[in-house]
Amino acid sequence: MKPLSLLAAIAFHTLAAVSSATTVDASKFANLQAALDAVPEAGGLVTLPPGLYEITEPLRVKTGDTRIVGSGAATHIQNKNEQGAPAFILRPANLDEDKKARLWRVQMADLRISGSEKSGDGIFAECIQEIYLEGVSIDHHGGHGIHLKSCFEDPRIADCILTYNKKCGIEIFDCHDIVVNANHFEENQDALHCADSFNLCMNGNNIDDHLGNGIIIENTYGSVVSGNMIEECNGTALILDRDCYGITLSANVIAHHLEGGIDLRDACGCTLSANTFTIAHRFSVRVAAASERNTISGNTFCNTYIGAGQDKRPAEAKTPMGTDEGTGIQIENEVNGLSINGNTFSGLSTEAVWAEGEVKNLLVTSNLCMDCGRKIAKGKPWLRLPDGASVLIKDNLLPSP
Secondary structure (H helix, E strand, O other): OOOHHHHHHHHHHHHHHHOOOEEEEHHHOOOHHHHHHOOOOOOEEEEOOOEEEEEOOOEEEOOOOEEEEOEOEOEEEEEOOOOOOOOEEEOOOOOOOOOOOOEEOEEEEEEEEEOOOOOOOOEEEEOEEOOEEEEEEEEOOOOOOEEEEOOOEOOEEEOOEEEOOOOEEEEEEOOEEEEEEOOEEEOOOEEEEEEEEEEEEEEOOEEEEEOOOOEEEEEEEEEEEEOOEEEEEOOEEEEEEOOEEEEEEEOOEEEEEOOEEEEEOOEEOOEEEOOEEEEEOOEEEEEOOOOOOEEEEOOEEEOOEEEOOEEOOOOOOOOHHHOOOOOOEEEOOOEEEEEEEOOEEEOOOOOOEEEOOOEEEEEEEOOEEEOOOOOOOOOOOOEEOOOOOOEEEEOOEOOOO
């Protein structure tokens, strides 16, 4: 039996031989790029001390198993580039020559990255597997805040704040098993755009004051968007388009949007449940002809009513953002397959549910409708829907005519 001291020595030398990863203190290098270049192929930890670091060219990360950590907002990378270049580029060095090249497990945390209208993305990452971004503040870029391209395996973005970027807070293309949790988005063009991807899990985010739309999902399936607060978009809070299917949108607060709440432009087999829609100006949910076989259940559609016959906001104000409003579900011509059940509609300017043409396989049951149709002609139905053998309207509670 070998003595413990000998076993410890063997273990130490074995560890040293296997791993050559290291810790790099950026303060000991002439510039940040030199510090990043000092990380060996095996990876390492790069620490960025407090300070303002002005850059005119992108900082390039070319090694996997690398974690870059700042000192919170006191570590401030300011992108002074005026030719549309990103602040950080995370990308295999040989990707142009080898399209299959990938880096694994690049992580960034605890720093601020700012730009200008003439700079590009805050972080551009391409072909990074298991990328992890946490606690990063990204603001005032001319491009996207975070841009993930073909980061296919398990990208994670958590507890970041993305503000005042001219494009999206987060742009995702060709990614898989995506987690976007507990982030803040404010006054970007759009908050998040996810396209040609799979399995987005977007939960617990705070999305406010966007110049365009909130969340846009295209050609993506098997995803869940839940527990988010989405407020005050000039456009629409949440859009599903271009062959989306098998997506659940649940338990979101969708408040105060000049266009609408959820727009199912091209989405099939999706569920909208337990969402609260308030102050959506044109529609709370719109279902387009390309969207089939969907369920809208257990949601609340309302205005700013606070009880005792009072609305919190006035019917008229200096700007549309200041007015009381509430809308229901708009169904466009030729929708085929839609179940609307167990919802509450109240304080609406519009009908609770209305169709703009013929529909098939429509089920509208067990909904509660109160104080709807405030801005439509008196006596008009709150469920304005066509008759037909494949349309069932039953057991809804409405006021007597």
